[in-house]
Amino acid sequence: MNLFASVRSVVTGNHALIVPESFVRSSLPGWERTEGVILISPRMGARFTQYLAIMDAGATAEPPSAGRERVIFVLEGEVECRPGRSPDRVLTTGGFAYLPPAADLVLQARKPSRLNVFEKVYVALAGVAPPAWRAGQEQEFTGQPFLGDPDARLKTLLPDERSFDLAVNVFTFRPGTALPFVEVHVMEHGLLMLDGSGIYRLGESWYPVRQGDVIWMAPYCPQWFVAMGKEPARYLYYKDINRDPLLSCP
Ligand code: UGY
Ligand code: MN
Numbered sequence: 614m615n616l617f618a619s620v621r622s623v624v625t626g627n628h629a630l631i632v633p634e635s636f637v638r639s640s641l642p643g644w645e646r647t648e649g650v651i652l653i654s655p656r657m658g659a660r661f662t663q664y665l666a667i668m669d670a671g672a673t674a675e676p677p678s679a680g681r682e683r684v685i686f687v688l689e690g691e692v693e694c695r696p697g698r699s700p701d702r703v704l705t706t707g708g709f710a711y712l713p714p715a716a717d718l719v720l721q722a723r724k725p726s727r728l729n730v731f732e733k734v735y736v737a738l739a740g741v742a743p744p745a746w747r748a749g750q751e752q753e754f755t756g757q758p759f760l761g762d763p764d765a766r767l768k769t770l771l772p773d774e775r776s777f778d779l780a781v782n783v784f785t786f787r788p789g790t791a792l793p794f795v796e797v798h799v800m801e802h803g804l805l806m807l808d809g810s811g812i813y814r815l816g817e818s819w820y821p822v823r824q825g826d827v828i829w830m831a832p833y834c835p836q837w838f839v840a841m842g843k844e845p846a847r848y849l850y851y852k853d854i855n856r857d858p859l860l861s862c863p
Contacts (some may be wrong), residue, residue: 621820627831628815629657630822638667646672653803653829661733661779661851663803663827668692668722676716682735682743683712684771684781686751686849688807690726694748695719707751709770709781713743729805731851736778738856744776751783764790780854785847786811786840795837800852802830809846813838 615634622635631652641649646669653663666674668690677683685692687708694702694710696718703723704710712718714735735743749770756766764787771777786809795814810823814837815830822828830836840846 621826623818623820624657625816626658627834628836629653629827629829630813630815630820631827631829633825636665641666641674643675643678644668644672645674647674652827657829658831659803659829660801660853661731661803663805663829663851664730664732666726666728666730668726668728670722670724672722672726674720676712676718677714677732680714680734681732682714682779683716684731684779684851685710685712685720686729686781686805688727688729690728691723692726692728693721693723694746695721696746702748704748704750708748709751710746710748711744711771711781712746715743716746718746729849731779731781731803733779733853736856736860738775738778741776744771744774747771754783756783756785759784760793762790762793765792775855778853778856780852781849782852783807783847783849785845786838787845788840788842791839792837795835797833797835799832799858800854801832802828802834802836802850802852804828804830804848804850807847807849809840809844810842811838811840811846 621632623630636650638648648667650665687704692704754768759765759767766785768783806826813822
């Protein structure tokens with residue numbers, strides 16, 4: 614019981630920090646035997662949705678509805694991707710899958726599982742076919758130094774191809790390592806702290822953040838991070854990419 618109703622969660626016009634103490638569960642359309650926590654959505658001004666899916670063993674998820682794409686990231690458990698409804702890739706912790714619009718792909722949890730999900734309306738590019746579905750494990754990737762800093766390493770989980778209108782990355786910072794400058798950019802972010810802790814600057818505020826926290830950054834939200842503590846800080850994040858900002862506002 615939080616007698617004095619104090620919590621680190623904050624929602625503003627250009628950013629939000631939502632911490633696990635504030636999470637509220639709800640059902641997720643298309644997901645069976647699954648509880649959701651919808652964290653970021655168009656209701657706060659975002660152009661995408663980020664949610665947690667907490668699946669029982671045997672729980673299933675139908676493909677996203679027409680025109681939407683989805684990226685899942687397995688936080689714990691074991692999930693099977695069944696394209697065309699035949700057995701295929703099994704994902705464990707650190708596994709991810711990209712489901713394009715109109716993907717005929719069902720997910721099934723083999724064990725109790727927890728997923729982070731990003732979802733948005735796919736913005737087509739004239740003359741370019743949408744990407745095919747794909748899956749992998751984060752562990753298969755080598756983090757690349759970010760702007761030359763070997764202590765800040767970035768894994769880009771999806772290919773750098775024009776057909777993708779979103780990126781999903783994993784960023785790892787050694788303690789004491791910071792983003793090299795305060796970023797201000799047109800892209801929007803949704804972020805989940807996977808490990809560790811630090812300070813996030815969002816707009817004109819500085820927030821302590823730790824594992825499990827979720828952050829929304831609207832386009833042009835000034836942003837900066839420094840990792841603190843004894844362990845590396847690691848976060849998963851989404852951004853919109855590769856589209857003309859005049860045309861990509863559904
Ligand atoms: O990709 C990015 O814009 C990234 N450097 N932003 C961030 O970590 N807040
Ligand atoms: Mn950024």
